[in-house]
Amino acid sequence: MTTDILSVRSARAAAAPPVLRGAYRLLFPAGALWAVVVAALWIGALAGEIVLPTAMAPLAWHQHEMLFGYLGAIIVGFLSAAIPNWTGRPAFAGIPVAAAIAWWLSARLALLFSSVVPPLAAALLDVGFFVAAAALAAREILAAGNRNLPMPLIILLFAAANGLHHAETMGASLPAGLAVRAGFSIVLLLICMIGGRIIPAFTRNWLVKAGREATAPAMPNGFDKTVVAGAALALAAWTFAPDARATGPLLIVAGLLHAARLARWSGLRTRTDPLLFILHLAYAWLPVGLVLLGLALSGAALPSTMALHALAAGAMGTITLAVMTRASLGHTGRPLVADGWTVAVYVLVTLGALLRVLSPVLPLDYLLLLKIGGAAWGGAFLLFVLAYAPKLAAPRVDGRI
Structure with a gap:
């Protein structure tokens, strides 16, 4: 059957x-x-x-x-x-x-x-x-x-x-903001878990193919489990007890652990391959956002919107475009190579995220920066649609179903 x-x-x-x-x-x-x-x-x-x-x-x-x-x-x-x-x-x-x-x-x-x-x-x-x-x-x-x-x-x-x-x-x-914090935390844990699988694996494969196996990252081990557990604990604290004294420090520690994890993945060695390097850049927003959020909750003179935009426009926005471009190429039978349009998508989403994060502290008109950042960030997604929708609507180029 x-x-x-x-x-x-x-x-x-x-x-x-x-x-x-x-x-x-x-x-x-x-x-x-x-x-x-x-x-x-x-x-x-x-x-x-x-x-x-x-x-x-x-x-x-x-x-x-x-x-x-x-x-x-x-x-x-x-x-x-x-x-x-x-x-x-x-x-x-x-x-x-x-x-x-x-x-x-x-x-x-x-x-x-x-x-x-x-x-x-x-x-x-x-x-x-x-x-x-x-x-x-x-x-x-x-x-x-x-x-x-x-x-x-x-x-x-x-x-x-x-x-x-x-x-x-x-x-x-319900506690104010509980649902949004919960949704945020679930997505961030997905990035932590799936990113922790695919980024070092893709990087290792790329470096081995380039004859640079000695510089390839190690496969996930006990340290990675500690990082994931630390992130889960910190995000749970932020979700259910954002005002607790321990929440800010937990987020800072989680961010620093993620930074150490990312440093182990040999990301800078992939900078000649935009399709792979963007995954490392996307993941880098995760420790930045966690540390900024921890600092804001610990009383630092930083608006929490900076952290939220680092996590949303930065980590989530960039990782979705990175995954969508790579998966769209692979699942339509095309070579995993970023063309000029794809690189433009990555540049725009990074510029948009930076402006969204920095707009509260830059000495320029906030609403103007918000519009420019939003236009760049949204432009990345619009350009993805224009460049990739025709590929996704067409048969696989290798003849498979």
């Missing part, structure tokens, strides 16, 4: 339009485009130029859609690309992929227009998308006896944080 189901799925993939051969083919460009839309609408609302048609406060909507809207799409897209590799089972294709994209988009529009759409209906659509994605991922992983079962469990935690944020915006009595 299982063989018959997999055969049907393979046949469906062969018959489907290329753009529907895996949810990542639409979720990557859709999520990237939504990041541009959300950033533009938020800056317009902040400047008093537009009024958003959502029942949420503008800041709450902005936080929700950057975290659970754009990032949620990229996370589920990444899973849809990775799970067939993990399990050896054919990817979902055709109608299931179209339904998933329609579900995600319906949730985005329902939330944007939640002054008209009942907020509870919007919440059920939004949370349900992640619950369904986690259930399908768990089914595939369990069927293959694969070791990546923690991934769908993390998606369920992300869905729970999403539900908490909806409850908070609908008036539930």
Whole structure:
């Protein structure tokens, strides 16, 4: 029976339009485009130029859609690309992929227009998308006896944080900011865990291929487990007890541990390969953001927005573009080589993140810097869509399905 189901799925993939051969083919460009839309609408609302048609406060909507809207799409897209590799089972294709994209988009529009759409209906659509994605991922992983079962469990935690944020915006009595901090922490732990797997592995493979095996990073060991555990403890403290005296120091220590971890990965040796070097640069934002957040909570004269933008615009924004570009090339059968457009994407997202982080302390007009930084950051995602959507909509260049 299982063989018959997999055969049907393979046949469906062969018959489907290329753009529907895996949810990542639409979720990557859709999520990237939504990041541009959300950033533009938020800056317009902040400047008093537009009024958003959502029942949420503008800041709450902005936080929700950057975290659970754009990032949620990229996370589920990444899973849809990775799970067939993990399990050896054919990817979902055709109608299931179209339904998933329609579900995600319906949730985005329902939330944007939640002054008209009942907020509870919007919440059920939004949370349900992640619950369904986690259930399908768990089914595939369990069927293959694969070791990546923690991934769908993390998606369920992300869905729970999403539900908490909806409850908070609908008036539930919850600690202020708990849901956003929880969602942030889950994404940061994903970066810590997945980045800790793929970055040293890709770097080692690249250095070995270049005949520089002696400089290749060691595979993950006990130190990496300590770093992950330290990050989990510090982020849990920030999520549930942001005002506790120990939270700031825990975040600083976690940031320093991540900096030491990154230093072990030979990142500077990869600077001639933008597709690989950007992964190291993206991860570098994680210790920067954790240390800045720890300092802000410990009483340093630093606005906490600097830390949050380092973690969001910096770590999350850069790692999603790094992963999307690499996965899009690999899964469409193209060489893992960054062209000029891809390098421009990396330059823009880095410039945008820097301006978003530094705008509160630079001696220039804050709103102007916010607009320039937002334009650069959003421009990176728009350029990704323009450069990569045609590749994702086309058949694989190597002739495979």
